[in-house]
Amino acid sequence: MADGTARTDGTARTDDIAPRELRVLVAVGRERGFSAAAVALGMTQSAVSHSVRTTERKLGAVLFDRGRTGATPTAAGERALAHARRVLRLLDVMAAEVRGAAQDGASGTLAGPLRIAAFRSAALHLLPRALGRLTARHPEIVPEVRIVREIGRGTAGEVLDGRADLGIATLGTTSPVPPELVGGVLVEEGYALVHPAGHPAPRSLPLVDWTENCTSYTREWWAGQEWLPPATVQAEDDGAVLSMVSTGYGMAVMPELSLVGAPSTVEITDLGPERPTRSVGYVTTPELASSLAVRALIRELRAVAG
Numbered sequence: 001m002a003d004g005t006a007r008t009d010g011t012a013r014t015d016d017i018a019p020r021e022l023r024v025l026v027a028v029g030r031e032r033g034f035s036a037a038a039v040a041l042g043m044t045q046s047a048v049s050h051s052v053r054t055t056e057r058k059l060g061a062v063l064f065d066r067g068r069t070g071a072t073p074t075a076a077g078e079r080a081l082a083h084a085r086r087v088l089r090l091l092d093v094m095a096a097e098v099r100g101a102a103q104d105g106a107s108g109t110l111a112g113p114l115r116i117a118a119f120r121s122a123a124l125h126l127l128p129r130a131l132g133r134l135t136a137r138h139p140e141i142v143p144e145v146r147i148v149r150e151i152g153r154g155t156a157g158e159v160l161d162g163r164a165d166l167g168i169a170t171l172g173t174t175s176p177v178p179p180e181l182v183g184g185v186l187v188e189e190g191y192a193l194v195h196p197a198g199h200p201a202p203r204s205l206p207l208v209d210w211t212e213n214c215t216s217y218t219r220e221w222w223a224g225q226e227w228l229p230p231a232t233v234q235a236e237d238d239g240a241v242l243s244m245v246s247t248g249y250g251m252a253v254m255p256e257l258s259l260v261g262a263p264s265t266v267e268i269t270d271l272g273p274e275r276p277t278r279s280v281g282y283v284t285t286p287e288l289a290s291s292l293a294v295r296a297l298i299r300e301l302r303a304v305a306g
Contacts, residue, residue, distance in 0.1 A: 016058070019091060023088065025063065026084050026088065034049050034066075036070075055080075061074075085162025085163065110292050117146050117159065119148060119170070120212075121258040122280060131297075134296060146164065151211055155169045159283055166288070171279045178283070185281040190271070191275055192253070192256065193251060193268070194262070196245060197265055202269070208241050210235040212237060232250075238254060282298060
């Protein structure tokens, strides 16, 4: 087994996969080609190809479909890329925390990038306050925020794929924390009726909706409201919905975070004690949950959400 090939029983030999091999995999996946990855890494194309083939032998699976248009990850390759990103990130975190401990002892200095994925309203109205507090306490942390639509795999998918250290996600019975991740609820936000200010009969207006809202478990509530017509307008995000309502085009049912800073041209009407709600929380990997920077961010998120 000294050559690192897959075992004869079909299991992979991974104990000698080096970080440099993982970096090559990630570069090929990111650049979608061996030539482009070689340029990005400062290697020759043949060296990149050899590295990928060696890793494929060790894992016992083809990771990329090679073609004239480049290299496309296979299903096995997508899984390998997700793990590779997460392993490489843990190595970066280890280096940062060890350096911090060497400088300042047990408490350590928190420094370096902190990658966050958030859906639009959380990125606009929840995350900034937490990041302000975090960077005031730990000025050497560099937050990197990506706004991700909370549909499909959403922000949790970014964490699972190793592209984010922490995701701000909608949680609940229809969107639980994935079993591979850990997380917690930060805030429960209610929904309200939003309509043009001063309109004499707002419930007669067309209903405006957006795709990100479609996965909400509040749909069961919506279905029981006879006064709510089917949505006739589908917008890209909650910002577009609010803009359409503010210009008098229609009404909408929106969560509280989306209504922070709403213009004076809209009116917000409470839907009563039976109004629908949604849970907004965080998700991260079990390994990164114990890292100093992620723990510090969770503390600040809880502080501003509480």
